[in-house]
Amino acid sequence: MAEVVVIGAGLSGTLMAYELLPQLRKEDRLSVVSQGAVYHFVPSNPWVAVGWRKREEIEIDLADVMKRKGVRLLTQGARRVHPTENRVELGDGTSIDYDYLVVATGPELAFDEIPGLGPKGHTQSICHVDHATHAREAFEKLAANPGPVVIGAVQGASCFGPAYEFLFILETELRRRKLRDRVPMTFVTSEPYIGHLGLDGVGDTKGLLESEMREKHIKWITNARVDNVAPGLMSVEEFADDGTSRKAHELPFAYSMMLPAF
Structure with missing residues (x-):
């Protein structure tokens, strides 16, 4: 019998468990360690943030799902891995061994790297459903009192x-609510060009995205x-391709969503 353990029950952890199941023998045991039993579908978070989906529509209780699959779900979370002992210490002080x-x-999420971020x-953030729910509340305040918006991804x-x-x-x-003309929008990114995506572009993403924008x-x-974010004001430095500073920007905003460093 082999003890197989997956730490994490998000998008990758649950899919990993499903991929492992057909490869295990009947006598093997698969355990998934998660922080709580509720799974949320991360790619739908942007919809939650503007009200296109409700939180409960993108969440599911993993307990019944994993039970039907024959997977042991441990919801205490993982505190530490002890690799020399082949042991995972769980959040409640107990442990689980693994092969x-x-x-x-x-x-x-490294919000702490930039003062005022997150x-x-x-x-705002859309990295977690809790963040997306908070972002929805902030968006409704924007809708009630329109102003500039800054969206993007930090260094x-x-x-x-x-x-x-x-x-x-x-x-x-914003267009559906007939507010777009009252909301100037700026996209701020550490990418060297629009559509880079951290992959040096995918096909003609540069041309396509620039055209749409x-x-x-x-x-x-x-x-x-x-550099920092104050209430309603983001300080941004723009750099040239050779790494020298090109221009400093002080961007006022009524609403901002910036992806942090991972």
Whole structure:
């Protein structure tokens, strides 16, 4: 009998468990360690942030799902891995032994790297459903009192697609509410060019995204470093390709969503 353990029950952890099941023998046991039993579908967070989905529509209780699959779900969370002992210390002080371990914990969101960044600061996030719910409340305040919007991804971010997705979702919802003309929009990104996506582009993403942003009257700043965020004001430094400072920007905003470094 082999003890197989997956730490993490988000998008990657649950899929990893499903992929492992057909490869295990009948006598093997698969355990998934998670923080709580509720799973939320991260790619739908941008919809929650503007009210296109309710929180409960993108959440599911893993307890019954894992039980039906024959997977042991441990909801205490993982505190520490002891690799020399093949042991995972759980959040409640108990432990689980393993023969094979998969770590699928997802990112640590580094809001603390930039003063004022994040839900505990002055910008919104769509990285977690809790953040998206908070972002929805902030969006409704924007709708009641329109003003400038700043969307993007800070230096060190490694996942840029959701920033573009949310940019266009937000723009669409503002048009639906007939507010777009009262909300100037700026996209701020550490990418060297629009559509880079951390991958040096995918096909013609540069041309496609620049065209869409021009058509929708969205300004952008690339090669950007966010220095700090104060209430309603973001300080951004724009750099040239050779690494020298090109321009400092003070961007006022009534609403901002910035992806952090992972």
